[in-house]
Amino acid sequence: MKLTSKDKNIELIEKIFKEGYLIRDEISDFEPRFSQLQMALSFYEKILQKENIIIEAGTGVGKSFAYLIPIGIALKENLYESAVISTHTKTLQKQLFDKDVKIIEKIVPGIRIEIAQGLENYLCLLKLKEEDIFSKEWMMNIIFDFLEKTKDGDLEGLEGKEVPRKVFSYKKEDCLKKECPYYMDCYVFKKIEKWKNCEILITNHSFLLSNSLVSFPYIKKDGILVIDEAQRIIEDAVNTYGTELKIDYLENTLFKEIVNKKFIKTKRDLLQKTYEEVKRFKEKLREFLNDNEKRKIEGDIFTEFKINEKLKKLSEEVKIPKGELEAKGKVFKEKLLDFSRKFEKIIFSQSEKYVKWVQREDDEIILKEAPLNPGDYLKEYLYPYFPVILYTSATIKTGKDFNFFIKEAGLNENIKGISLPSHFPYKKNVIIYIDKDAPSPKEEEKFAIYLSKKLPELIEIFSGRALVLFTSYKMLKDVKRNLKGIKTPLLFQGEDSRKNLLERFKKEKNTSLFATGTFWEGIDVPGEALELLIITRLPFDVPDEPYHEAKMNLLEKEGKNSFLNYSLPLAILRFKQGFGRLIRKKTDVGCFAILDSRIIKSSYGKYFLSSLPPAPITYDIISVKRFYENIKNI
Numbered sequence: 001m002k003l004t005s006k007d008k009n010i011e012l013i014e015k016i017f018k019e020g021y022l023i024r025d026e027i028s029d030f031e032p033r034f035s036q037l038q039m040a041l042s043f044y045e046k047i048l049q050k051e052n053i054i055i056e057a058g059t060g061v062g063k064s065f066a067y068l069i070p071i072g073i074a075l076k077e078n079l080y081e082s083a084v085i086s087t088h089t090k091t092l093q094k095q096l097f098d099k100d101v102k103i104i105e106k107i108v109p110g111i112r113i114e115i116a117q118g119l120e121n122y123l124c125l126l127k128l129k130e131e132d133i134f135s136k137e138w139m140m141n142i143i144f145d146f147l148e149k150t151k152d153g154d155l156e157g158l159e160g161k162e163v164p165r166k167v168f169s170y171k172k173e174d175c176l177k178k179e180c181p182y183y184m185d186c187y188v189f190k191k192i193e194k195w196k197n198c199e200i201l202i203t204n205h206s207f208l209l210s211n212s213l214v215s216f217p218y219i220k221k222d223g224i225l226v227i228d229e230a231q232r233i234i235e236d237a238v239n240t241y242g243t244e245l246k247i248d249y250l251e252n253t254l255f256k257e258i259v260n261k262k263f264i265k266t267k268r269d270l271l272q273k274t275y276e277e278v279k280r281f282k283e284k285l286r287e288f289l290n291d292n293e294k295r296k297i298e299g300d301i302f303t304e305f306k307i308n309e310k311l312k313k314l315s316e317e318v319k320i321p322k323g324e325l326e327a328k329g330k331v332f333k334e335k336l337l338d339f340s341r342k343f344e345k346i347i348f349s350q351s352e353k354y355v356k357w358v359q360r361e362d363d364e365i366i367l368k369e370a371p372l373n374p375g376d377y378l379k380e381y382l383y384p385y386f387p388v389i390l391y392t393s394a395t396i397k398t399g400k401d402f403n404f405f406i407k408e409a410g411l412n413e414n415i416k417g418i419s420l421p422s423h424f425p426y427k428k429n430v431i432i433y434i435d436k437d438a439p440s441p442k443e444e445e446k447f448a449i450y451l452s453k454k455l456p457e458l459i460e461i462f463s464g465r466a467l468v469l470f471t472s473y474k475m476l477k478d479v480k481r482n483l484k485g486i487k488t489p490l491l492f493q494g495e496d497s498r499k500n501l502l503e504r505f506k507k508e509k510n511t512s513l514f515a516t517g518t519f520w521e522g523i524d525v526p527g528e529a530l531e532l533l534i535i536t537r538l539p540f541d542v543p544d545e546p547y548h549e550a551k552m553n554l555l556e557k558e559g560k561n562s563f564l565n566y567s568l569p570l571a572i573l574r575f576k577q578g579f580g581r582l583i584r585k586k587t588d589v590g591c592f593a594i595l596d597s598r599i600i601k602s603s604y605g606k607y608f609l610s611s612l613p614p615a616p617i618t619y620d621i622i623s624v625k626r627f628y629e630n631i632k633n634i
């Protein structure tokens with residue numbers, strides 16, 4: 001019987017993942033993994049059928065190779081012309097580009113592969129010219145050095161230098177495009193050309209989604225799309241499909257025009273009045289925020305400010321000069337209109353489908369508006385443009401099914417979803433410790449005192465090597481203040497940058513790291529540096545966080561139980577992400593300590609526990625000590 005190309009390709013996939021053909025040199029500890037082969041075959045089948053699939057693949061499955069190989073085969077067979085791989089984190093994006101994606105070159109030699117981040121990551125030559133670096137010698141040396149080394153204007157080359165990247169980075173609102181005198185040499189547009197002409201583009205969710213809003217000007221559509229770290233596409237859709245207005249940016253734009261008198265020659269009093277009103281508005285927002293980081297905007301509050309109307313009138317007053325300033329004049333006029341539209345949308349629109357709030361970020365005041373059903377946008381702007389989509393991650397399921405993800409990401413409810421287990425020996429290498437006598441974390445003061453006594457006890461057993469995860473920075477600080485008796489080194493979030501803290505945690509022996517927020521996911525600390533992972537509290541969202549509160553209210557209005565349909569699955573996803581930090585390779589061992597007794601005292605606790613891979617559970621700290629002595633052969 002003659003083999004079809006489909007059969008041959010299935011044989012090839014089997015040979016690769018069973019025998020290590022092509023990939024043995026790329027993976028130092030190659031061994032056949034059943035889940036990896038299953039994932040590659042399932043995805044390849046969907047590529048042939050032009051259908052979408054969700055694949056949850058546990059840590060260590062090697063999911064990037066499991067989707068890259070089928071993509072390589074599909075491109076070689078000319079089934080599709082291009083593929084886009086999107087991630088949430090820069091770390092994974094870089095790992096794919098610097099390492100993993102090279103495997104495709106073995107299948108399709110000469111294939112063009114590019115990495116695309118947000119355009120604000122690249123140098124704008126016009127801004128560089130306008131900054132007049134020649135008058136600042138210290139800055140000039142750094143920039144000249146950067147220009148000599150950079151190939152593509154990626155501002156990452158300024159990392160760690162004293163020059164603020166922001167000053168030179170591309171900004172959509174300021175770009176003169178083809179009318180710019182530097183257009184022919186512009187790093188940004190050279191990059192864009194490459195993105196438009198490559199076969200494989202590695203990008204991130206935000207860039208993918210912002211492209212989707214304007215019919216993909218920089219990304220090839222109609223090919224295969226992989227959404228890795230898929231659970232994060234939901235919050236990236238909330239951010240990208242919403243509206244944001246930076247009040248300081250608006251204020252500075254008006255101030256510059258008052259000083260420079262470039263485009264508004266008449267109605268100077270209107271310009272001055274608008275600027276003063278923006279300043280008053282900003283003050284009002286500060287008062288409104290008080291000590292809060294975020295606060296929801298409701299009803300008619302702030303509608304006394306008619307800044308949108310004034311900005312619109314001002315835009316009509318812009319006189320676009322001929323010559324050198326013409327392009328800038330057009331951009332300035334458009335910017336005023338854009339400010340006006342955003343202000344109107346956030347302050348005046350009243351829709352139950354959106355939530356609006358003010359937030360403080362690095363001392364800047366920002367107005368935000370976000371859709372409560374981001375899935376509706378994904379359905380309209382993203383999914384129809386890619387015939388095959390793979391949604392993958394180590395954490396997508398909440399409970400027994402994918403329903404939460406399907407609902408929130410706006411997927412067709414008939415989509416196939418499979419869950420493939422990790423081959424790590426969790427039963428042997430992990431112990432789960434639950435302190436059932438821990439006080440309720442709702443009694444914050446008592447709980448902080450409890451933690452400051454309990455944490456030293458646990459950390460001493462493991463001689464440090466602990467990652468302690470909090471759900472609030474305030475609690476972390478309260479515990480830090482009362483912590484006594486730990487002899488091994490400690491690191492606390494806030495003392496140094498995230499990157500430096502992680503590097504020190506990995507390098508400096510017996511260190512423990514106390515952290516919150518982004519440390520719950522995406523950090524990779526294999527080996528002895530991390531053998532004790534402590535979760536102080538189940539990671540529920542703060543109930544009065546504006547987005548969370550509005551989403552809960554909306555679900556209740558729809559007659560749904562907001563806790564079971566939103567809070568709980570979201571917390572389970574984070575909990576699984578947190579757990580995933582402990583075992584990063586097959587030989588890793590460790591204890592997962594849960595200090596929130598609601599995990600056994602509440603009716604919902606069982607859902608958290610059943611989301612973990614099978615591992616022995618103990619309530620007794622002596623068993624934890626024995627476990628440690630065993631793994632260390634003491």
Ligand code: SF4
Nearest residue numbers: 124125126175180186
């Ligand atoms: S084209 Fe836009 S990004 Fe490029 S140098 Fe000019 S203003 Fe900057």
